[in-house]
Amino acid sequence: MAFVAADDGGDVGGDGFGLLDYVAADRDRLPIGVVDAPVISTLQRASMKKFTITTNSLGEAVLYWSVSDPRNNVETCLIIATLNGVTAPLGAVPAVHGQSNYEFADRILNAYVGKKVYTIVFVYYDGSVSIGDKVASTVKNSNIPLRYLK
Amino acid sequence: MFKAKIANLDVMRFDDRSPVSMTSIGNSHRAFRVNLGLVLDPLLALRTGATWVEVQILRQPYITPTVLDDIQDRASVIDNIKTISEEVTQKYDDFLKNDVLIENVFSLTDVLNAIAPDLAYEYNEGSDLSVVAAKLPLTPVMTVKRKTKKQQLLRATKQLKSRGVGMRFTYPELDGLLEQVRGRPNLSVNTHAVSKFSVMGPTLGKTVSNIMHYPFPVSKELARHRDRRACPKANLDQQDGTLFLKDSDFHYVDNGRIAPGSPPGISIRRGGEPELTEPADVRDVEARTASPFSSLSTVYREFIAYNTTRTDEIFSTVRKMKLLPFSKSFTFFTSMKLSNSVSLKIVVKNQNGVVLSVLKKDVDLLPLLADTSRPVRAPEIVASIALSEEGSRAIAVEVTQRDRVAHQVTLMMKETPTSKFRSIGTFPLRYPNEYHTWFPLSILRGPVTLRAIAVQDDGRSSSAFTDTVISVKSLYDLATADGGQDQLASPALTTQLNAVAQINQTAGGLYDVTISTAIISDGEATIKDAASYYDILFLRRLVPSAGDELYGTVGEKGGEYVIDIATGITATIGPGGVFVDEQVAEGTYVYVIDGHARGEEIPNIASVRVVVRPQDAPTAGGKKTDITGIQYRIVNQQLEVRGGKIGFELTVETIIPPDMTVETYVLDATVDLLATDLSVYSIRVGDYSPTVRRNDDGTRTIKFQVPLTSPDVPPEMKTAIRARRIRSMGLKMPIRRRGGGRPPGGDPIIDIIDSELPEGAMGDIMMKAGEQDPLPEETVWDAPPADVFDPDRPKGG
Numbered sequence: 001m002a003f004v005a006a007d008d009g010g011d012v013g014g015d016g017f018g019l020l021d022y023v024a025a026d027r028d029r030l031p032i033g034v035v036d037a038p039v040i041s042t043l044q045r046a047s048m049k050k051f052t053i054t055t056n057s058l059g060e061a062v063l064y065w066s067v068s069d070p071r072n073n074v075e076t077c078l079i080i081a082t083l084n085g086v087t088a089p090l091g092a093v094p095a096v097h098g099q100s101n102y103e104f105a106d107r108i109l110n111a112y113v114g115k116k117v118y119t120i121v122f123v124y125y126d127g128s129v130s131i132g133d134k135v136a137s138t139v140k141n142s143n144i145p146l147r148y149l150k
Numbered sequence: 151m152f153k154a155k156i157a158n159l160d161v162m163r164f165d166d167r168s169p170v171s172m173t174s175i176g177n178s179h180r181a182f183r184v185n186l187g188l189v190l191d192p193l194l195a196l197r198t199g200a201t202w203v204e205v206q207i208l209r210q211p212y213i214t215p216t217v218l219d220d221i222q223d224r225a226s227v228i229d230n231i232k233t234i235s236e237e238v239t240q241k242y243d244d245f246l247k248n249d250v251l252i253e254n255v256f257s258l259t260d261v262l263n264a265i266a267p268d269l270a271y272e273y274n275e276g277s278d279l280s281v282v283a284a285k286l287p288l289t290p291v292m293t294v295k296r297k298t299k300k301q302q303l304l305r306a307t308k309q310l311k312s313r314g315v316g317m318r319f320t321y322p323e324l325d326g327l328l329e330q331v332r333g334r335p336n337l338s339v340n341t342h343a344v345s346k347f348s349v350m351g352p353t354l355g356k357t358v359s360n361i362m363h364y365p366f367p368v369s370k371e372l373a374r375h376r377d378r379r380a381c382p383k384a385n386l387d388q389q390d391g392t393l394f395l396k397d398s399d400f401h402y403v404d405n406g407r408i409a410p411g412s413p414p415g416i417s418i419r420r421g422g423e424p425e426l427t428e429p430a431d432v433r434d435v436e437a438r439t440a441s442p443f444s445s446l447s448t449v450y451r452e453f454i455a456y457n458t459t460r461t462d463e464i465f466s467t468v469r470k471m472k473l474l475p476f477s478k479s480f481t482f483f484t485s486m487k488l489s490n491s492v493s494l495k496i497v498v499k500n501q502n503g504v505v506l507s508v509l510k511k512d513v514d515l516l517p518l519l520a521d522t523s524r525p526v527r528a529p530e531i532v533a534s535i536a537l538s539e540e541g542s543r544a545i546a547v548e549v550t551q552r553d554r555v556a557h558q559v560t561l562m563m564k565e566t567p568t569s570k571f572r573s574i575g576t577f578p579l580r581y582p583n584e585y586h587t588w589f590p591l592s593i594l595r596g597p598v599t600l601r602a603i604a605v606q607d608d609g610r611s612s613s614a615f616t617d618t619v620i621s622v623k624s625l626y627d628l629a630t631a632d633g634g635q636d637q638l639a640s641p642a643l644t645t646q647l648n649a650v651a652q653i654n655q656t657a658g659g660l661y662d663v664t665i666s667t668a669i670i671s672d673g674e675a676t677i678k679d680a681a682s683y684y685d686i687l688f689l690r691r692l693v694p695s696a697g698d699e700l701y702g703t704v705g706e707k708g709g710e711y712v713i714d715i716a717t718g719i720t721a722t723i724g725p726g727g728v729f730v731d732e733q734v735a736e737g738t739y740v741y742v743i744d745g746h747a748r749g750e751e752i753p754n755i756a757s758v759r760v761v762v763r764p765q766d767a768p769t770a771g772g773k774k775t776d777i778t779g780i781q782y783r784i785v786n787q788q789l790e791v792r793g794g795k796i797g798f799e800l801t802v803e804t805i806i807p808p809d810m811t812v813e814t815y816v817l818d819a820t821v822d823l824l825a826t827d828l829s830v831y832s833i834r835v836g837d838y839s840p841t842v843r844r845n846d847d848g849t850r851t852i853k854f855q856v857p858l859t860s861p862d863v864p865p866e867m868k869t870a871i872r873a874r875r876i877r878s879m880g881l882k883m884p885i886r887r888r889g890g891g892r893p894p895g896g897d898p899i900i901d902i903i904d905s906e907l908p909e910g911a912m913g914d915i916m917m918k919a920g921e922q923d924p925l926p927e928e929t930v931w932d933a934p935p936a937d938v939f940d941p942d943r944p945k946g947g
Contacts, residue, residue, distance in 0.1 A: 056520070056521040075570070088339070092359040093612065095611065105524055125568065126349075126568045127345050
């Protein structure tokens with residue numbers, strides 16, 4: 001890129017230009033052209049029709065949810081979990097046009113005892129997000145290593 | 151024939167972490183792949199001479215025919231035995247024919263050669279068992295104090311809370327996406343940051359969805375409750391580093407053999423027997439996790455990454471393995487209808503056929519098949535811009551299936567950060583095959599996101615997906631050879647367009663904002679320049695505080711077109727021309743230039759952010775110089791050579807004009823290394839993805855890394871570093887004339903006074919033994935602050 005007096009807003013390129021420089025609230029750290037206000041969207045929000053959890057033969061919690069999104073505005077579903085007071089994403093499932101039912105097997109927290117509360121965050125194609133209005137939880141009170149069951 | 155059987159020895163066991171997984175190959179449910187997770191006691195196996203392992207997968211357990219009765223005399227006994235023998239033979243033949251899905255024999259020697267070759271070698275050489283035992287594999291582990299009490303954890307949590315510190319993440323991308331709620335030691339998702347990143351991430355080659363794939367920050371408090379049986383597919387999990395080893399896999403460490411103060415490692419004891427030594431601070435520790443293949447310690451590093459107060463509780467050491475987990479996979483085909491359950495039988499024998507150990511397990515098959523058929527590994531994508539057979543621009547994509555159970559891959563594309571994904575298609579693709587395709591591209595520049603989803607069934611989605619961003623910014627290899635309309639106007643120009651803002655105060659308290667467009671020359675031969683490509687340019691004015699967006703629609707979130715006051719219609723110019731937005735009120739704006747080419751609109755080909763306020767407008771008297779740029783002074787700089795890269799870190803004090811950012815300016819900066827023979831080696835900062843962090847004291851730290859393999863690092867430069875002949879390091883930042891011209895003197899780059907490196911700063915260079923690269927393994931320099939000549943710097947400032 002040649003000398004510029006102001007950024008052209010794109011093509012910075014490269015992996016290393018850290019996200020931290022862009023998502024911080026400090027506007028001085030935002031590149032020119034980036035709106036440092038919340039992403040305000042007029043898109044129609046998706047709604048959850050159901051959100052259930054079952055346990056599969058591997059002991060994993062399998063999340064099933066159904067989305068009403070007639071305009072296919074949802075791009076990605078992020079699965080957020082809370083365990084022992086810590087809330088963080090577990091993974092993501094991409095939305096597919098025409099599909100309303102999704103599932104996610106929790107391989108990550110499967111190994112841990114405790115109450116796990118799951119939430120779905122919808123990421124829309126314009127960058128906005130919304131949090132699903134339903135939560136689902138499962139409790140693993142104990143675990144017995146399989147060798148004791150032999 | 152005499153058959154011998156000894157008591158069932160614990161030579162081999164099912165690995166309770168992942169005893170068995172079975173996946174269906176294809177949709178016919180006739181072909182299956184079974185993966186057995188096993189644990190071998192190598193010393194016991196060697197002592198007992200275990201040689202062969204027979205594996206049977208049975209539709210149902212074999213039941214020996216019952217003994218016949220009605221025995222009345224000696225003759226009837228003989229008849230009975232004959233009948234039993236015939237029936238047993240017949241029944242067993244029928245059983246083999248009808249109920250044995252797979253029989254397989256493998257050699258334990260092969261297994262040992264694969265997972266513990268040194269051990270196998272010593273055994274084959276006939277060495278003593280003590281020598282053989284010394285060859286048990288060592289595994290790096292992260293350990294944690296056994297006596298870490300709950301109170302300690304609570305204390306650490308309180309300290310964390312009182313300090314109110316943010317989390318430090320080993321994934322820098324997480325910094326901001328997760329936030330710590332002040333007053334609670336929790337993490338929560340920063341949806342505000344997620345929103346921004348989903349828009350800005352693609353420009354940086356990153357996507358939200360990929361960032362979200364990382365270890366959940368499980369508290370160590372939970373580790374003791376962890377279910378050891380992690381998940382199926384043991385071999386994959388071990389390679390992925392997701393399968394935990396456990397204490398029983400390692401030899402017990404005797405506290406009396408711990409060498410206080412010594413580093414962990416192997417020492418040679420009397421008799422030449424190597425043994426493990428540990429430092430005193432890992433006394434009474436408990437091996438929690440490790441990976442025999444890669445590094446499960448990374449899991450722990452992730453754990454503590456979320457809470458730096460715990461770092462002193464974790465130790466790195468090595469452990470001698472006692473049990474060796476391994477996996478064995480078989481593929482089998484059957485024309486028989488599978489029942490809901492199958493039986494596994496594993497027999498370990500010695501060279502003479504004596505049965506040493508028998509393992510049996512019933513497996514509920516159908517649920518297991520369903521649960522193990524969920525794709526877990528994301529496909530890989532490699533994409534490049536290419537020229538299609540028809541001569542149009544296209545994206546060439548190579549997708550590699552990485553999931554063993556997925557049958558297909560769904561490919562999608564998102565052409566701008568705020569457009570929808572459109573489906574390219576779903577195509578059959580099995581592990582580990584590749585699929586090549588291309589499809590036309592309708593945009594000229596900007597980030598394009600490709601999404602590949604490993605799927606099991608049509609129309610479904612899965613969490614095994616990857617988003618890959620490619621930047622369409624230069625149109626290599628697309629020039630048409632025969633010229634004509636698409637012929638290159640100038641081989642030194644690109645379609646990139648630069649926008650520069652100048653603000654002038656007018657009567658009535660309003661301002662004129664002049665946006666100059668300039669064609670950027672990057673010295674690379676590309677097909678078209680902006681002047682030859684874009685027919686016309688439009689200018690939009692966005693108000694960021696109103697939620698306007700770069701790619702928004704005019705009248706909604708895309709701001710409004712700049713109007714030519716004289717004509718009252720939308721202002722248009724050609725590339726290289728100048729817009730003047732008249733009668734602008736004070737405020738912060740983003741001007742966006744949209745290009746039109748052959749009737750097609752290409753939004754946001756350039757943009758510039760403008761803060762309109764009185765102090766920004768130069769007075770007519772020209773008190774302010776027409777040279778502008780970021781004023782800066784280096785307060786600290788450091789050069790570090792580590793891991794095959796040269797890391798630069800410069801901390802600068804800055805005075806930043808309102809329409810500039812360090813992040814932007816640093817892209818055009820260079821760092822010069824001055825050698826003692828006055829040779830100068832320049833590194834262009836913008837080529838190496840610099841990061842700029844604002845420090846608490848208002849300074850900014852610029853960091854970037856240059857691979858030693860970079861063409862910008864010539865051999866002479868490596869030699870100069872190696873020979874400690876680098877004398878100083880200096881940073882050059884660009885300056886420019888307001889409005890787009892060059893500053894007086896012609897050179898747009900100002901020199902700074904190089905800072906002298908301290909004498910002997912290179913004295914601590916260490917070379918790694920056997921390393922071919924002439925550069926030191928680890929080198930750190932600290933340079934004193936350097937001053938800057940800056941014509942725009944206020945006197946006395």
